[in-house]
Amino acid sequence: MVQVANISHIVQRLTDKAGEVHEIQPGEHANVDVDRDNPHVEAKVTARLIELGGNERQAAKAAREKSPVTAGAEKPAE
16 A cells, blocks of 8 residues: 555546546555556646645645645644
């Protein structure tokens, strides 16, 4: 499983190793069993649509701060 942060302004759809499609909303993150070597995943990373790796807190921060949809929004109270 890999933390995936959607840092784009549109929904990102990723297919996991089992063939199930996962949708990640802009500014959100999810723990998905994707193949890092998958050409579609590599293309999304190269295009700076998603970021892979890190722990849940790091993925949440990347998604919140780097997505144009949520950048500059107030941080939710913890």
